[in-house]
Amino acid sequence: MVEVIGVSHKQDVWTLLWLRPLLVLFLLLAGGCSLQPSLMPLQATWSDDPAMLARLEEETAVGRPAAVTSLLKNSRQQWLGGNQDNGLVILHRALRISPDDPLVYYYMAMMQSALGEYHEASQLARRSLTLTDAPLLREQVHLFLNQLNRSMAPDVQGK
Structure with a gap:
């Protein structure tokens, strides 16, 4: 098996499979986004001017x-x-x-x-x-x- 910086290719793929969802979750939460759409009543920012x-x-x-x-x-x-x-x-x-x-x-x-x-x-x-x-x-x-x-x-x- 080919070693890449001390980690086998199989281990590298496994690590990526774990990290990708965690990274996506982190980016969503860090960006102020929610995983669930908001069901709040519509409050149009342009219309309350x-x-x-x-x-x-x-x-x-x-x-x-x-x-x-x-x-x-x-x-x-x-x-x-x-x-x-x-x-x-x-x-x-x-x-x-x-x-x-x-x-x-x-x-x-x-x-x-x-x-x-x-x-x-x-x-x-x-x-x-x-x-x-x-x-x-x-x-x-x-x-x-x-x-x-x-x-x-x-x-x-x-x-």
Whole structure:
């Protein structure tokens, strides 16, 4: 048998078989990664920016009743304050006033996802896309849906 630095080829292969999984495990843990996907409710870092949300409200404001504008701002404050349930109640009022407002559907989608209701969030976000031509809102909804799909992936794989 051929000796390589005092270790036979067979022993070297055996050592590599043991070390490879340990190395992978170490790299995952050291990198802050988890072996199990997170099933936490979706918390989009880009969507909780008050300036971005205000900009979305401005971009989509044409034709929006003042009451709906006020309700959107109130729901946003509730949502950013961590009270998604109250935010949803407020958005349901806005939806009764303006049933075709894409931003209302988008805000509802974000709140539903924060509550872990991913399927409902996806449907609401898709409805928002069908109602808007605003480029910034379309971009944000697409980002949201992509993140939502990644968040739902572990759920689908587990079933």
